[in-house]
Amino acid sequence: MKIVCLGSGNVATHMANAFKDNGADIIQVWSRDLSNAQALANETGSQAITDLKAVDKRADLYLIAVKDDAIEKVAKGLKDINGMVVHTSGATGMEVLQGHKNHGVFYPLQTFSKAQPIDFIHVPLCLEANSEENMSALQLIAMKLSPLIYEIDTNKREILHVAGVFACNFVNHLYQLSHQVLKKNELDFEMLRPLIMETAVKVQEALPENVQTGPAVRNDKKTLLKHEELLKRMPHLQEIYKNLSNSIKKTH
Amino acid sequence: MKIVCLGSGNVATHMANAFKDNGADIIQVWSRDLSNAQALANETGSQAITDLKAVDKRADLYLIAVKDDAIEKVAKGLKDINGMVVHTSGATGMEVLQGHKNHGVFYPLQTFSKAQPIDFIHVPLCLEANSEENMSALQLIAMKLSPLIYEIDTNKREILHVAGVFACNFVNHLYQLSHQVLKKNELDFEMLRPLIMETAVKVQEALPENVQTGPAVRNDKKTLLKHEELLKRMPHLQEIYKNLSNSIKKTH
Numbered sequence: 001m002k003i004v005c006l007g008s009g010n011v012a013t014h015m016a017n018a019f020k021d022n023g024a025d026i027i028q029v030w031s032r033d034l035s036n037a038q039a040l041a042n043e044t045g046s047q048a049i050t051d052l053k054a055v056d057k058r059a060d061l062y063l064i065a066v067k068d069d070a071i072e073k074v075a076k077g078l079k080d081i082n083g084m085v086v087h088t089s090g091a092t093g094m095e096v097l098q099g100h101k102n103h104g105v106f107y108p109l110q111t112f113s114k115a116q117p118i119d120f121i122h123v124p125l126c127l128e129a130n131s132e133e134n135m136s137a138l139q140l141i142a143m144k145l146s147p148l149i150y151e152i153d154t155n156k157r158e159i160l161h162v163a164g165v166f167a168c169n170f171v172n173h174l175y176q177l178s179h180q181v182l183k184k185n186e187l188d189f190e191m192l193r194p195l196i197m198e199t200a201v202k203v204q205e206a207l208p209e210n211v212q213t214g215p216a217v218r219n220d221k222k223t224l225l226k227h228e229e230l231l232k233r234m235p236h237l238q239e240i241y242k243n244l245s246n247s248i249k250k251t252h
Numbered sequence: 253m254k255i256v257c258l259g260s261g262n263v264a265t266h267m268a269n270a271f272k273d274n275g276a277d278i279i280q281v282w283s284r285d286l287s288n289a290q291a292l293a294n295e296t297g298s299q300a301i302t303d304l305k306a307v308d309k310r311a312d313l314y315l316i317a318v319k320d321d322a323i324e325k326v327a328k329g330l331k332d333i334n335g336m337v338v339h340t341s342g343a344t345g346m347e348v349l350q351g352h353k354n355h356g357v358f359y360p361l362q363t364f365s366k367a368q369p370i371d372f373i374h375v376p377l378c379l380e381a382n383s384e385e386n387m388s389a390l391q392l393i394a395m396k397l398s399p400l401i402y403e404i405d406t407n408k409r410e411i412l413h414v415a416g417v418f419a420c421n422f423v424n425h426l427y428q429l430s431h432q433v434l435k436k437n438e439l440d441f442e443m444l445r446p447l448i449m450e451t452a453v454k455v456q457e458a459l460p461e462n463v464q465t466g467p468a469v470r471n472d473k474k475t476l477l478k479h480e481e482l483l484k485r486m487p488h489l490q491e492i493y494k495n496l497s498n499s500i501k502k503t504h
Contacts, residue, residue, distance in 0.1 A: 068472065068474070068475065069472075069474065091467070091475045091478060091479075109443060109444070109446070109447055110446060110447055110450055111447060111450055111451055111454065111465055112465075113454060113458075113463050113465070115458070116453075116454055116457075116458075118450065122446040122449070122450065123446060124443050124446060124447075126443075148443075148446070150443065156437060156439060158478070158482055159433060159434065159437040159439060159482065160434070160439060160443065160444075161479075162433055162479045162482050162483065162493075163430040163431075163433040163434050163439070163444060164430070164444065164447055165466055165467065165479065165493070166426050166427075166429050166430035166433065166489075166493075167426060167427055167430035167444050167447055167448050167451070168447050168448070168450075168451045168465070168466070169464070169465060169466030169467075169468065169469070169500070170426050170466075170496045170500075171423050171426050171427070171448070171451050172451055172454070172455070172460050172463065172464055172465070173460070173464065173496060173499060173500050173503075174418050174419060174422050174423050174426065175418075175419055175423070175455050175460035176459075176460040176461045176464065176503065177418050177499075177503075178415040178416070178418035178419035179415075179459060179460055179461065180503075181411060181414055181415040181418065182411065182412070182415050185408060185411040187408060187411060187412060187415070189459060191361060191376050191378075191400075191402065191412065192361070192412075192415060192416065192419050193455065193456050194361070194362060194374040194375060194376060194400070195361055195362055195363060195376075195416055195419055195420050196419050196420070196423070196452050196455060196456075197374070197452050197453075197456065198362055198363055198370065198374065198420075199363055199419070199420045199423050199424055199452070200448050200449050200451070200452035200453075201368075201449075201452075202363065202365060202368055202424070203424070203427050203445065203448060204445050204448075204449065205368075206365075206367070206368075207428075207431060207441060208424050208425070208427035208428040208431055209428045209431065211365050211424065212421070212424055212425065212428065213363055213365070213420070213421060213424070214417055214420070214421030214422075215343070215417065215421075216421065217421070220320065220321075222320070222321065223320065223343045226343065226410070227343075227413075227414045227417065230410060230411065230414050231414065236499065236502065237418075240422075240495070240496075240499060241414075241417070241418075243492065243495055244422045244425060244492075247425060247429075247488065247492060248421070248422075248425050250488065251425075251428065251429075251432075
């Protein structure tokens with residue numbers, strides 16, 4: 001299978017490498033920035049290009065992994081191709097690709113960072129395609145990377161993306177706020193890392209509403225007040241403490 | 253080493269079992285409720301009691317693992333003992349134990365649930381004691397359970413506890429809210445579990461502020477508005493979405 005990778009950021013890098021490791025041939029990497037294209041091209045043994053007109057017409061898959069608001073423009077820059085064009089975005093509809101006969105979405109429901117290698121066995125792949133044949137083709141491609149394959153339409157993909165913001169982006173932000181509390185008091189973030197892991201491990205089997213702990217769910221007023229008092233010099237954190245404690249009380 | 257365990261909830265159960273597995277002798281389990289005391293006593297091969305007057309005077313360690321507002325009362329019910337009296341609470345000062353000659357705090361900075369076994373190797377133990385000798389004694393005891401030993405006074409322990417509320421209790425609540433979003437749209441929480449794990453794994457090496465992703469940190473206004481729109485029938489979640497997105501923008 002021949003793949004052209006459009007984009008050279010985190011998602012593009014992880015996916016291009018995963019495809020390559022699973023036997024696909026990454027023939028080109030396109031980016032507006034040559035040095036970025038070149039870096040990923042070097043990793044995957046492919047050609048770096050910066051002009052969409054130079055895209056190879058014979059690829060089986062055109063993988064668009066660029067910023068959301070650039071997807072449509074990149075897709076429209078691909079001319080006279082017959083292979084499947086997919087984007088990888090959770091927040092973008094499939095319809096932005098409709099100029100192409102064969103198109104779909106290949107959304108990895110996972111968080112990627114450049115430094116951290118990721119095993120695609122743990123990456124749910126959410127697929128959408130503009131025909132049954134293209135869905136079957138995408139499924140066969142996806143199964144080379146991960147056993148976690150879901151058929152998800154544009155509406156549901158947007159929902160998954162919002163849910164992911166709560167479960168990943170907001171969660172990481174809370175990790176950061178906890179770090180802020182520790183730092184202000186000369187305590188090391190290292191101390192919290194085992195707790196962070198265990199909290200995630202717990203909901204791998206259980207549902208979160210069944211394993212909620214802490215002062216808010218117990219309605220332990222004394223501790224809640226004490227914590228608000230401890231945060232009085234960090235009013236921003238105090239406000240979030242109150243909001244989320246109230247939200248816990250409301251939903252239990 | 254002979255231990256009397258006062259309490260029979262999650263923390264008491266995990267700690268009593270961990271001590272037993274590491275060669276200590278749990279001689280009694282006290283609880284107000286006999287059947288609860290009996291259940292843990294059976295697990296640890298010890299005697300169940302419900303009257304504090306029946307507590308064995310010859311134990312080396314009296315481990316108070318009861319609800320925060322019951323600690324002082326239980327401590328005062330222990331008469332004529334010479335062993336070390338410790339509580340396990342993050343939110344309670346050491347001074348509630350000051351009626352006892354030898355006392356301290358043995359706070360496991362971890363989340364416990366009855367169903368989930370836990371390896372104490374991953375449990376940071378935060379110790380405080382009323383004398384250097386008692387601190388040394390507690391350290392020797394703690395090292396049997398975990399290599400993660402910290403000397404932490406009452407003020408810092410309270411800070412750790414607040415930070416833990418952010419990194420564990422509030423995080424779990426966000427998992428729950430993401431589940432709510434999925435459920436309303438007939439999507440399975442299972443799909444998010446790999447993302448939840450990876451989010452926790454990422455900060456085991458990195459600091460959270462260095463790995464923040466998502467629309468808020470990119471200030472991707474289009475996606476932020478779309479997400480708020482998607483949550484309009486869940487006003488409670490919409491509000492939290494706005495609050496936490498603003499908090500991310502403010503801190504980056």
